[in-house]
Amino acid sequence: MRIVVKVGTSTLAYPTGRLNIRHAEELVKVLSDLKNEGHEVILVSSGAIGMGVGKLSLPARPKDTTTKQACAAVGQCELMYTYDRLFSAYDHTVAQILLTGVDVEHTERRVNIQNTLTRLLELGALPIINENDSVATDEITSIGDNDTLAAIVACCCKADLLVLLSDIDGLYTANPHTHPDAALIPLVEEITPEVMALADGAGSALGTGGMATKLRAARMVTGSGADMVIANGAHPELLYDIAAGKPIGTRFAGHKQPALSTQEV
Numbered sequence: 001m002r003i004v005v006k007v008g009t010s011t012l013a014y015p016t017g018r019l020n021i022r023h024a025e026e027l028v029k030v031l032s033d034l035k036n037e038g039h040e041v042i043l044v045s046s047g048a049i050g051m052g053v054g055k056l057s058l059p060a061r062p063k064d065t066t067t068k069q070a071c072a073a074v075g076q077c078e079l080m081y082t083y084d085r086l087f088s089a090y091d092h093t094v095a096q097i098l099l100t101g102v103d104v105e106h107t108e109r110r111v112n113i114q115n116t117l118t119r120l121l122e123l124g125a126l127p128i129i130n131e132n133d134s135v136a137t138d139e140i141t142s143i144g145d146n147d148t149l150a151a152i153v154a155c156c157c158k159a160d161l162l163v164l165l166s167d168i169d170g171l172y173t174a175n176p177h178t179h180p181d182a183a184l185i186p187l188v189e190e191i192t193p194e195v196m197a198l199a200d201g202a203g204s205a206l207g208t209g210g211m212a213t214k215l216r217a218a219r220m221v222t223g224s225g226a227d228m229v230i231a232n233g234a235h236p237e238l239l240y241d242i243a244a245g246k247p248i249g250t251r252f253a254g255h256k257q258p259a260l261s262t263q264e265v
């Protein structure tokens with residue numbers, strides 16, 4: 001199976017911006033094992049800005065764009081250094097790809113991205129993708145959040161499954177941080193306006209997307225025929241059961257494309 005896994009800032013870093021060593025180490029271990037099992041794995045990793053905040057010892061996530069860009073430049077190095085070190089222990093080679101909105105919208109660049117990803121997978125490397133936050137900042141040039149980036153990557157490389165690892169177990173009937181009685185929704189077969197309305201805008205202190213961007217990602221990915229799962233990044237070992245199709249977190253069922261008629265074949 002070709003699996004795209006997206007990990008959010010709140011899984012990778014503490015609110016201080018320092019690395020969550022337990023989460024990072026467990027994630028790398030499980031992804032390495034899934035690769036050893038024969039799956040093709042692509043990682044979309046957030047955390048550049050958050051880890052830059054930690055590395056530069058800033059008191060909080062900056063509000064101004066230029067400092068965010070500077071944090072991303074520092075944090076992206078730290079992030080890839082960490083992944084390279086951890087994946088090397090399992091004999092896996094990582095490859096960094098940084099993208100902007102302009103790259104994914106431009107047909108020729110999109111084909112280049114597709115070709116590079118395919119060749120990296122053929123070569124046995126593990127692509128790690130993030131937005132190029134230091135160069136794309138405005139609404140026109142940037143993708144804006146990594147849930148959307150992960151959905152674009154999943155569609156672009158025709159993945160079978162996208163998993164969004166977050167700081168929460170899945171989609172609830174309301175934001176559990178403000179509605180303690182909210183219930184987990186295990187399966188979403190159709191992303192209706194009512195489902196979209198379940199997302200409360202606010203995310204964590206270091207993250208950007210919140211639930212709304214995850215639901216938009218689900219709409220994009222399921223429309224292309226793949227499944228998407230939201231699960232808790234604090235437990236990367238859940239990825240084994242998710243890959244096996246077991247009911248973990250919230251699964252958004254892909255719209256299976258109708259079989260081609262004999263004439264179309």
Ligand SMILES: Nc1ncnc2c1ncn2[C@@H]1O[C@H](COP(=O)(O)OP(=O)(O)O)[C@@H](O)[C@H]1O
Nearest residue numbers: 008166167172174175200203204207209210211
């Ligand atoms: N209906 C909902 N179900 C679950 N979480 C929700 C919902 N609406 C809003 N949220 C918020 O979305 C957050 C997850 O998004 P985010 O903070 O961006 O995490 P990440 O950095 O992991 O992407 C949750 O912690 C929660 O505060």
Ligand SMILES: N[C@@H](CCC(=O)OP(=O)(O)O)C(=O)O
Nearest residue numbers: 009047048049146207208209
């Ligand atoms: N590209 C940014 C992360 C953007 C983002 O969507 O963050 P998150 O909500 O934590 O997945 C970074 O690396 O800091």
